[in-house]
Each structure stands twice: as structure tokens, then as C-alpha cells.
Amino acid sequence: QESGIHPLWPSKNEYDEWYNVPATIANAISERLHVQKDHPISITRSIIESKFPQPLFKYYNEEFPVVSTYRNFDSLGFPADHPGRSKTDTYYINKNTVLxxxxxxxxREIFKENKSRGFLISADVYRRDAIDRSHYPVFHQMEGAQTWDRNEVPNGDLAAAVWKDFEALPKHSMVVEDPNPTVHPERNPLQAEHHSMEEVEAMAAHLKRSIELVVAEIFTRAKAAATASDPNYVDEPLRVRWIEAYFPFTSPSWELEVFWQGDWLEVLGCGIVKQDVLDGADMHQQAGWAFGMGLERIAMLMFEIPDIRLFWSKDQRFLSQFEGVSDNLDRLRRFIPFSKYPACYKDVAFWLRSSSSSAGGGLSANSQDFHENDVMEIVRDVGGDVVEDVKQTDSFTHPKTGRRSLCYRINYRSLERTLTNEEANEYHENVRQALVKQLGVELR
Ligand code: PHE
Structure with a gap:
């Protein structure tokens, strides 16, 4: 089935023992939701793009998802032992190639093209992950960056040039919490060999204001949509906050969180670009900021879409709700969920193997190597989008034998119809068999 994935997909003789991409994931690369007219991911992308206008920003929406580990990790300063590189977290084609x-x-590549002082890249990204209503192994991100060239700013005064651009940005009336100083000497340091404190203060302010303008725009649109759908809608004041963060390729770094339905929700990461990354793109005289945000998260907030699987639905009850919005954003309405079908919970309990003998299929489930994402993937492979949620409900080590036992609760619920108990049982039996066959576990 894999030969027809995509014309640019690597041929089978490039696969090696690292290969771990199931067909369901590989097939997602042709969907391109971020450029599909009237799809909520695409609508979200264009609303954000409108806050970073051309030609100052150049837009990239066509980057292919198969990249070298060098690009995905090394070019950004990820250490060799970073957990993000592991097979349990990342989809590999071969040792040196990933989704x-x-x-x-x-x-680095796009900095190198250096066609503009800023860019936005929107694309599908891939991570092996837990299953719940806000996580899906394929999702979409938008990367943004803006730089200033020391040689091109008046008197070489970078800080003054950035502050001038900052003053030119529109103001907003949102309440923003930003309790920490711009840098922290250990946790969030200034790149002292490359930037002065004044420069970083200016770039940080410019970055934060630029992003706050996006959030303000999103929530203005969300409020208009909600009011159009429900004239009695009362909005709560929007609360957002900046917190310290860490990324190997920015310093200092921050995350933005939005208070939503009682919780702080992370919506993006950002920071001052590490000079190594810019040097790698021959931009020795430049400095600037970058951010990366998850488009599903933002779309879920804006449209009140309750489940991330909906973005992949071909159901007209979903898609028709966004028709015509690309051409006229005033048509944006709050998403109206279709009727909920009942949940169907099934438990599976099993013993992990204590030896390190290997099972078929390349996965292994002896206690040391076991990773929950392998269970997630097997469940996803068998159940597809019929599985809403998988949670560990028990973990126990036998006092005498030292063997470890785990129990998972799987919720089978279709977005489109009521599953009969027989159907759910059949899915569940297939999951149980797949766990035995692919992980070599012993069912209890
Ligand atoms: N790539 C980071 C992530 O996926 C986000 C990020 C982008 C952070 C750019 C800083 C700068 O978590």
C-alpha cells in the first residue's frame, strides 16, 4: 500500500530497521488541511497570516514533511541524547530521516534563502503521542520569524531600530500577565556574546506584542462568531500569560498560555533565535525572534471544536459549517457539535515480559524498553478514529516475580454513529490480539 503514498515519499529501499510509520500516518501527508479551502485549519492559518503581512513576511505552505534528522534536530542544536529523537516519540523512515x-x-534552510526579513511556515507535523481529545499524531504548526540586520539599521543601533518597529505595531486592550524579567541568568539566559540586554529587551517586547496581536485577533473573531450564533452570549475576559520556557534553538525563550475552561492551555513557544542557527544560515550580522504555534489548539479555541479528530472528518455535518468563510471571515460561526454518541469503555490488562527477548514487528515490551506510545499506536492502528481516549488505570509489579502488569481503559466512541457493543467487542478483541502479537505481552 505504501508505494502510492506520495510522489516524493522515499522508496522502500531507503527504509531500514528504524522505519516505524504506519500506513494511516503516511497517508495523512496528502491531506494538506492547512491549505484546503474553508477547512478550519486553513481559515486559522489565514487569520494569523493577516497579522504578519507580505512583503515583510514571506509565506511557505508547501514544505514536504520528510526531512533529515540533521534538519529536524542537529541544525537546531538538539543534543544527541535528546528524548525527542527516540523512536517512541518520532516517526522514522530510516536512521537519518524522519517525519x-x-x-x-x-x-535554517529558510533563513538561508534570506528573501525577506520575516517568514511564516505552515505545515503538518508528526509526533507519536498519547490519545485524547486534544492530541493527534498528525497536527499543524505555524512557524514565524523576524530578523534585523545590524548593517542596515541606522547607526548600527539595533535596539533603537527594534523599538521603532515595536512602536509601529498596533496596540491591544487584552490583559496580559508577564510576571518574569526578560532573562533569567541560569534558566533563561541572554546570549551575552551576541546581544546586549537592551537589544534583547527590545526584541522580546516586539515578539510578545506581535503574538499578542494574533491572540487578540483570534479572540475578537471567536467572540463575533459566538455572538452571531447566540445573541445571549456573554464573553469572559480573556486572560493570557507569558511563562519562561526552554528550547535548544532560542534563548531566552517563552511560552504563551491562555486561560480556557478553567485551565491554562499552552498555545505557543517562542524566543530569541540562537546565533548558531543564524550563523548556519550565513546571517552573522542578524538578530531576531521566532515562534511556533499549534494551529489545532487555536482553531479549537476559536471555533469551540471539542475534539481534535473532527479536523480529519470528511463528514458534511462538520465541513459544511465552514463553507464560504475563506472568502468572507464575517461568515465565521461557532461550531455546533453533532449529537454525541455513547461511550463504550473496555479494559485490557497484561504482563510485560521480564526477559529482553524480542517480539515480532520490531516493538518490544520487556519492562525496561516498554513505552506507552507503542500501546497507543497499536490501538490507533486497529481502532482508527473510533478510539477517543486511552488511559492507564493500573500498574503493578509482582512482589515475588518482579513482573510488571499494566491495565489500560479504552474508550470506543465514533464521531459519526453509535457503536454496538458487538462492534466495540470486536475492535477490542483485535486490539488484544495485536498487543500480544506486536508487543509480546501476556494478557491477564
Ligand atoms: N518548535 C517548537 C515546538 O514545537 C516551538 C518553537 C518554535 C519554539 C520557534 C521557539 C521558536 O515546541
Whole structure:
């Protein structure tokens, strides 16, 4: 089935023992939701793009997802032992080739093209991950960056040039919490060999204001949509906050969180680009900022879409709700969920093997190597989008034998119809058999 994935997909003789891409994931690369007219991911992309206008920003929407580990990790300063590189977290074609885990994989390359002082890259990204209503192994990110060239700013005064651009940005009336100083000497340091404190203060302010303008725009649109759908809608004041973060390719770094339905939700990561990345793109005289945001998260907030699987639905009850919005954003309405079908919970309990003998299929489930994402993937492979949620409900080590036992609760629920108990049982039996066959576990 894999030969027809995509014309640019690597041929089978490039696969090696690292290969771990199931057909369902490989097939997602042709979907291109971020450029599909009237799809909510694409609508979200264009609303954000409108806050970073051309020609100052150049847009990239066509980058292919198969990239070298060099691009995805090394070019960004990820250490050799970074957990993100592991097979349990990342989809590999072979030892040196992955499905990109983030749009930052294209940073260096696009900086190098250096066609503009800013860019936006929107694309599908791939991560092996837990299953729940806000995580899916394929999602979309938008990367943005803006730089200033020391040789081109008046008197070489970078800080003054950035502050001038900052003043030119529109103001907003959102309440923003930003309790920490711009840098922290250990946790969030200044790149002292490359930047002065004044320069970083200016770039940080410019970065934060630029992103706050996006958030303000999104929530203005969301509020208009909600009010159009429900004239009695009362909005709550929007709360956002900046917190310290760490990324190998920015310093200092921050995350933006939005208060939503009682919780702080992370919506993006950002920071001042590491000079190594810019040097790698022959931009020795430049400095600037970069961010990466998850488009599903933002679309879910804006449209009140309750489940991330919906973005992949071909159901007209979903897609028709966004018709005509690309041409006229005033047509944006709050998403109206279709009727909920009942949940169907099934448990599976099993013993991990204590020896390190290997099972078929390349996965192994002895206690040391076991990774939950392997269970997630097997469940996803068998159940597809009929599985809403998988949770560990028990973990126990036998006091005498030292063997470890785990129990998972799987919720089978279709977005489109009521599953009969017989159907759910059949899915569940297939999951049980696949766990035995692919992980070599012993069912309890
Ligand atoms: N690539 C990072 C992520 O996926 C986000 C990021 C992008 C952070 C650019 C800083 C700068 O988590």
C-alpha cells in the first residue's frame, strides 16, 4: 500500500530497521488541511497570516514533511541524547530521516534563502503521542520569524531600530500577565556574546506584542462568531500569560498560555533565535525572534471544536459549517457539535515480559524498553478514529516475580454513529490480539 503514498515519499529501499510509520500516518501527508479551502485549519492559518503581512513576511505552505534528522534536530542544536529523537516519540523512515516533529525543521534552510526579513511556515507535523481529545499524531504548526540586520539599521543601533518597529505595531486592550524579567541568568539566559540586554529587551517586547496581536485577533473573531450564533452570549475576559520556557534553538525563550475552561492551555513557544542557527544560515550580522504555534489548539479555541479528530472528518455535518468563510471571515460561526454518541469503555490488562527477548514487528515490551506510545499506536492502528481516549488505570509489579502488569481503559466512541457493543467487542478483541502479537505481552 505504501508505494502510492506520495510522489516524493522515499522508496522502500531507503527504509531500514528504524522505519516505524504506519500506513494511516503516511497517508495523512496528502491531506494538506492547512491549505484546503474553508477547512478550519486553513481559515486559522489565514487569520494569523493577516497579522504578519507580505512583503515583510514571506509565506511557505508547501514544505514536504520528510526531512533529515540533521534538519529536524542537529541544525537546531538538539543534543544527541535528546528524548525527542527516540523512536517512541518520532516517526522514522530510516536512521537519518524522519517525519518532521515541528516546523522549526525548516528554520535554517529558510533563513538561508534570506528573501525577506520575516517568514511564516505552515505545515503538518508528526509526533507519536498519547490519545485524547486534544492530541493527534498528525497536527499543524505555524512557524514565524523576524530578523534585523545590524548593517542596515541606522547607526548600527539595533535596539533603537527594534523599538521603532515595536512602536509601529498596533496596540491591544487584552490583559496580559508577564510576571518574569526578560532573562533569567541560569534558566533563561541572554546570549551575552551576541546581544546586549537592551537589544534583547527590545526584541522580546516586539515578539510578545506581535503574538499578542494574533491572540487578540483570534479572540475578537471567536467572540463575533459566538455572538452571531447566540445573541445571549456573554464573553469572559480573556486572560493570557507569558511563562519562561526552554528550547535548544532560542534563548531566552517563552511560552504563551491562555486561560480556557478553567485551565491554562499552552498555545505557543517562542524566543530569541540562537546565533548558531543564524550563523548556519550565513546571517552573522542578524538578530531576531521566532515562534511556533499549534494551529489545532487555536482553531479549537476559536471555533469551540471539542475534539481534535473532527479536523480529519470528511463528514458534511462538520465541513459544511465552514463553507464560504475563506472568502468572507464575517461568515465565521461557532461550531455546533453533532449529537454525541455513547461511550463504550473496555479494559485490557497484561504482563510485560521480564526477559529482553524480542517480539515480532520490531516493538518490544520487556519492562525496561516498554513505552506507552507503542500501546497507543497499536490501538490507533486497529481502532482508527473510533478510539477517543486511552488511559492507564493500573500498574503493578509482582512482589515475588518482579513482573510488571499494566491495565489500560479504552474508550470506543465514533464521531459519526453509535457503536454496538458487538462492534466495540470486536475492535477490542483485535486490539488484544495485536498487543500480544506486536508487543509480546501476556494478557491477564
Ligand atoms: N518548535 C517548537 C515546538 O514545537 C516551538 C518553537 C518554535 C519554539 C520557534 C521557539 C521558536 O515546541
Amino acid at each position: 518532521r516533529t515541528h516546523t522549526s525543521a525548516h528554520q
